[in-house]
Amino acid sequence: MSARGLAAAVRSGERSARSVVDEHLETIRSGEPEIHAFNLVLADEALAAADEVDRRVAAGEDPGPLAGVPVALKDNLCTRGVPTTCSSRILEGWLPPYDATVVERLAAAGAVVVGKTNLDEFAMGSSTENSAFGVTHNPLDPTRVPGGSSGGSAAAVAAGFAPLALGSDTGGSIRQPAALCGVVGVKPTYGAVSRYGLVAFASSLDQIGPLTRTVSDAAMLLEAIGGHDPRDSTSIPEPAASLTEVLDRGVEGLRIGVIEELSGNGLEGIADDVRSRLGEAASVLDTAGATVETTSVPSTVYGLSAYYVIAPAEASSNLARYDGVRYGLRIDAPNTGDMNTATRTAGFGNEVKRRIMLGTYALSAGYYDAYYGKSQKVRTLIVQDFARAYEEFDLLLCPTAPTTAFPIGEKTADPMTMYLNDVCTIPSNLAGHPAMSVPFGVGDDGMPVGVQILAPAMGEPTMFQAAAVLESAGSRS
Amino acid sequence: MTERITRDHVAHVADLARLTLSDAELDAFTGQLADVLDHAADLEALDLTDVLPTAHPLPLVNVFRADEPGPTSDRDEVLAAAPAVEEEQFRVPPVLGEEP
Structure with missing residues (x-):
């Protein structure tokens, strides 16, 4: 059932939040051993939160727009007193002393956190294979990756563990796993959702956003978490955009351009079946009344190269804070410098080390x-x-992604091959624009394909109008 | 074309980043970092003479908020997360020299 349907049932008293949460915890208990979507399942806490929602309903208080709806949080979102690991040994056992703004807003909306989801360490990766706590399996075919870095969140939604999840997207980390798991994934406009309490990877690119089964649920979730937050100085000083009310407006009269450079003509690696689904999606929008044309956005092909310098550069600076002094892992040594080095060497995995070194090099004298x-x-x-x-x-x-979900282990040996997964998603992060992946049919292997809709800054309402049209066409086919 | 990253560069960068690499890791990382930087060589084709750099996607400058007192982190809760604490401060090994 959709989050919208569950919230309506809980708000009207037709269902208790406890029964909704109980049912999802049972699905987690049976499916999680195979999928490993979570670093931590918060069963007791979720039931207590559900009881509080039920108490509010019984008392006639407003339980919030997401009353009783289970939500899974990527494990790089701070939760007060609850372990937040970023799937890294260096933060294992750390208990944040505060909640992320999005966590506070979810609680205020009545949503119930059921667990912290697995990710590529510090959100660096496209397959969730870089986690220090084991790989997450794609629920549609457990021999394949769920994508990444928000692979645990995408898998949790696809497996029915929770109808809603939050991820973070620095170069495609919400949209790519959403595409590979057949769910909806949204990277909002940079600054539309507060990053307060999101563990930083590359601060000028990071954005929190929803992963859900339906476009309407993504709209509800984004409305709940979006809007200005004085604790994030990059937060746009505007309230969250209204999205649920625009979903039935259609695309009549909209002008939509298919990006030539990112659609296979000239760019290696976009699979034929993915290109076919994109063409069909374009036809659907055309039939629905939009004007669809191919267009050129030439510099987007250079996004990948620029990103894999800029993001590691910012990461090398952001991750300097993991020094074994104030929190997290410490490996003892006779002096502080050696302690810093021993801690970081033991605490970070290979992909994180690779990006820290790449960034340090790109910022060093003579190469800057x-x-x-x-x-x-x-x-x-x-x-x-x-x-x-x-x-x-x-x-x-x-x-959204050049191919459907690939087999676990296929791309781990060669980092550059893995990085090519992000070629279509990176340009939106560099520009700070919103973009979303909508499931649209399947590839030759039967695995889902995602089509990506891009909009200018603050263009979420129009983007969601088109997403709703694609979704209803996709569910008919 | 910029010179290719060498094993010595990688060793130097690892030192700057406070990481210790084994010989095998040095070899592997040198090749992998070179692959990524080689890919970035496609940027050489672009004429960037009069292009200004973009550090950030938002045109926000001088962001202020009202100077209003509010809740702050609890000291004991923050210190509880530290690997070692002494007299309400973070404790570290000697910064200069070594522990006796």
């Missing part, structure tokens, strides 16, 4: 201009190209 400086200029070109495209189009369209 060649890599970091140049990448920041490419970021400007991408922003300018999008601005030109949005003079002609309301929305842009391209695949």
